[in-house]
Amino acid sequence: MAEFSTPTTEQQFAENFAQLKPVMNRTEALYESSRCLFCFDAPCIKACPSGIDIPQFIRQINSGNDTGAARTIYEANYFGNACGKVCPTEVLCEGACVYNLQEVKPIEIGRLQSFATTKVIKSGEKLFGPGADNGKKVAVIGAGPAGISAACELRSLGYGVDIYEAKAQPSGLTVYGVAPYKITNEETLAEMAYLQAQFGYNVHFNSAISSREELEKLEDKYDAIFLGIGLGKTNELGLPGEDKINCTGAVEFIAELRQHHHEVAVGRKVIVLGGGNTAMDAASESSRLGAENVILAYRRAKEEMGAYEFEYDLAKGVGVKGLFNVAPVEITGNGYVTGVKFIRTETKDGKVSEIAGSEFVEPCDMVIKATGQAKQTEFLGLIPGLKLDGKGRIIANAHTGQTSNPKYFASGDAWNGGAEVVNAAAEAKLTARGIHAYLSK
């Protein structure tokens, strides 16, 4: 028997993918907020990439000022609700909570955050609005955490903002890439609708910007262009048999899953290649979709995985098995995937080497490659004078987000190489101010 039975209805899907951080009710929020010590110069604030004044909003919740709490959160981070739910709080704010040092459960900061933000999202209470029109316009490419955050901040500074988004929905990986048990589509989109209603930016969906001509039009029409384009498709491994049916990229698999839920089919035995957080997500998700066996195959040792420990624990908790020190050499099969041929590896002085003659085939009927996303270097090459670093990341000023083409600014994964929603949200706020400083000269 599989750990989970294959979900066939929306309700079964919701059960298999039950929220890890369900929204608190008022009583729970009162109890939890009561535990906060109100540390001086609180470590949780420092651990938050967006610098939310956490003890302040917790104190506001505790004294019944939930709206004020939401304001505190959104003033620092426009993805307040999403971050409360999808942030790796275990290694950020909650990981920094001083209670950990006393072996007491840290404050559930993420859930308290979502408690406050959910409340204003539901009520639609107006907390913010656009600033006085300053007559200038900014184009934002990509409606992900970076693009939306930049749009909100720019609107509050009085800019006209048009967002161009290739996909049909806003929030980027929040709705297309995060595991469904971290946040629901409804929750994600409700926050996006709330922000748009508050700030009034325009979003053009299904409007990919992909040619030089399109960029030229934007350059003519706008005073500055914000690049919030994120990363591209899953990296090709260059293995024989990679084109076989049921060999897919994790990013593509998860995007399908987020949009089509239980209608997405998974193999009976799934091998996930990779050791990062996306690999953990894909493995967990396969199991929750009813796969009987899910193997997480990583080319180095367990301790060397890039994934957070709690993410691996989460995968193990739903029956995922680890297979370490193995490198894939071929996807076997005849049309459909039938297995992965691995070779065993060993790590010596930090270097991985293959052990000759140790090949074996692990049978499976689905392979998910979670081996990183490609950079969008081809597109970025269309921007005159835009410099990338050796890893294909946009080079930009650390304080202003301005790229080597002064009209272009960047934030998020395309700049940082791939990080959390909270990083993109924090960077974009900073970059929006950088755009403002540049256009105010």
Next chain:
Amino acid sequence: MPDLSINFAGIKSPNPFWLASAPPTNSGYQVMKAFDAGWGGAVWKTLGVPVVNVSSRYGGVNYRDKRLVGFNNIELISDRPLSHNLREIEEVKKRFPNHAVIASLMVQSRQEWHDIVRASQDAGVDGFELNFGCPHGMCERGMGSAVGQEPKVLQMIVEWVMEVAQKPVIVKLTPNISDITEPALAARRGGADAISLINTIQSIVGVDLDKFAPYPIVDGKGTNGGYCGPAVKPIALNMVKNCAQHPDIKLPISGIGGIENWRDAVEHILLGASSVQVCTAAMHFGFGIIREMTSGLEQYMMEKGFNTIYDMVGKALPNVLHWEDLNMKYKVTANINEDKCIGCQLCYTACEDGAHQAIKLNAGTRVPEIIEENCVGCNLCSLVCPVEQCITMEQTDSGTEHLTWKERTEAGTAPTEFEDEKAGGRHHWVPEPSAALGKERHKTLPGKARIINGETTVPAEA
């Protein structure tokens, strides 16, 4: 096992825990249930001419997620016919002959007092408690605290009662008075056998922020009530001590006020009470709390080697002095246990803003450091520290010197002038006032993302 039984001014009880005169003792049903659960005695809800009560009677004070750290009520004395109460008292006494049933009484005229004392005696009560404490409603009619605040009236009524009482008489005192010993002395002069204290404190427990009315709200309005619950224990303890230490009162004391567990009870007893009364805790958690109270009391007595309650009554009294008799040579300073410190820095900010700037922060660690020469040994840091035994106050004087304020005054070494060199803070370092400005980390900035990628957004003028 230690013997928990008491003989309180002639009222015998299997243990010192009595239910105070209040809603939990409104009926024979409740009192029997309480005795069955383990309570030693009950002071019946005050008997008198039955009243009419309002709807919406209680208000609470919550602290964060803790409910009812304070409680108040605007309920009056019993609203049940006297004969019903007396019949039930009789029934309870038949069923529980060894438990203490005390009739709380409140009437007006001498004749009424005589009548109700006799009627209660006939019903079999073990004693009386004269309610001279109720601070709401009844006092407006010249009873309750209106009596307790007038020692002469109090004494006169006690004398009326003593004319017919054949059972011990306890006088219940109101704390709504500047010196509790005055009505206590009046009770003694009137011939009372014991006193009980404190009754509730006149209070408004809160104001509804939408209705602009005090709690509890009766049709949009409210009135002051009587305050009780855990929050009043410190006031009660001080008043119990005052009565217990007074050389002329010399009456058994039934301690009332904020008693919720065995510790609270022991504190009352150590300061001179020889029975204790409980109300709010029973209203909050039910009669079942008695199990923890008796078990805790027994355990404590065993550990301390006390065989009876009387081995501990007033045991802390010799250590409660006037301020002027405290040893000024005694000196403690704070000590932070670095292994236990979790780095919340509450001690730092408390000392910085609320005390003597005797704690500093050092780069590279969240563990604060005590500036010993600035530490006056006030305890504040150890009080705010959330970790048990992390900040301890260590004695730093030799322990051989002893000098009190009284002695200094007598010796003429106490400061007497505005610029006196002998003032305690004369050579104590304090920072320059202007050093207070520009301390960004000391402010709770209004929700702005304060630091992003090392860049601070603090405005220049801050």
